[in-house]
Amino acid sequence: MAIVGSGLMLRRMTLMIPFDNSYARLPGVFYSKQTPVPVRAPRLVAFNTDLAAVMGITPGEVEEMAQVFAGNQVPEGADPIAQLYAGHQFGHYNPQLGDGRAVLLGETVGSDGLRRDLQLKGSGRTPYSRQGDGRAWLGPVLREYVVSEAMHALGIPTTRALAAAETGETVLREAPLPGAVLARVASSHLRVGTFQVFAARGEMGSLKQLTDYAIARHYPLADGPMGLLRGVRDAQVKLIAQWMGVGFIHGVMNTDNSSIAGETIDYGPCAFMDSYHPNTVYSSIDRMGRYAYSNQPDIAVWNMAQLATSLIQQMPDREAAVEEATEIVHAMPDLLQEAWQAQFRRKLGLTEAQEGDAELIADLLQRMAQNQADFTNTFRNLGRAEARDQFLDPVAYDDWLVKWQARAEADALEVIAATNPAFIPRNHRVEQMIQAAVDGDYAPFQRLQKVLVAPYKDQPDHADLQSPPAETEVVQATFCGT
């Protein structure tokens, strides 16, 4: 594991995190003071030097960082809390969720001027744990580490991973499994559900304070609660269009997993699609397909309607607020359609909108679905011979290609290469990586990270990571990160 540059290794250093906490200074209704619960034998297994540098964090010695990122030692300047929130889970309102297995250590303001949360996930029980043990096992921790960093490299807003530590303890899931803690970084951990809890309880003072806080932190130009709603809506539109563009399926788009900052948050049973089908679902708990690939835009609208419902509670003129909020949410499907179309037009290598684009995109997707074409490899290779190999019946592609060629601009292949990744964290590779790490081998974890840092670059030495799973490697379902 590369902890710090080789020159720095020689000096004895102490971990320094320049905390500048704001949420912990809000009134106690928003959280519970909570320190992480110590673990038996912390072992640092990953540390993100690039992210640490942006955050102004001075790395310390490995042993010290293991203590801090496993939760055994609270770093100087931290003010650890578990945040309160509620949320609709699979459409059903749960009046109280909250950080049941996470603790917000505090915030930093980076060299880029951005404020970021630093949270430990898997750090033990809190007042919001309900029946849970407050812990995470190594699999979901490494999945979130790899997939969130891959998302970042793809250019998609996301929480990030600063560190991961094994706990030396066993957690009981389907089987006894090695425990771990993830140090997660987010623009904030404010969720739609954070607003819902205070709106539902009728605590208007807290709702207003939270609204002001969110505006100041994320949408400083927003004009009041409806301005905030507009800002979050636009951020979610961009985010969902980007997910669709890389074939990402979040898996649990509950309102407590819907970020006010518009970042991808809570990587549980998420996955990138291999062969394209709009109804693809991976999550073992999503039996109705509520969060299937093609449902994600509709669900994002549904989630924004919940945010709207919460925000309007504080408006003095309720009738006018309902009207404005309705207009904001009702505009979302068209905005999503537009963003989606712009995304996919670019994926086809087309930079200018033209009549017939929507049909050209839909036609390709339909042929891909009928021919079990690999989503990533088809788009990456559009206009090149390799694309037709993705189709059960290559003629289905050839027929489409004729239409595309009549429309394609001169620089299409360059646009295609810059827009369509060669590398995504394929689910079977993620599962293989987890299995290896459980057996003590972190080489696949290191390799995935190294390759996924440059997803738009051809990396011939790693071509095997571009292949869809062999029949025996297919992962049918991914499980919740609990």
Ligand code: AMP
């Ligand atoms: P999630 O589905 O991971 O977004 O989690 C939904 C809710 O369940 C959140 O309030 C989590 O904090 C809580 N939760 C999930 N796993 C655990 C666990 N192992 N122990 C305690 N709470 C948990």
Ligand code: MG
């Ligand atoms: Mg969650």
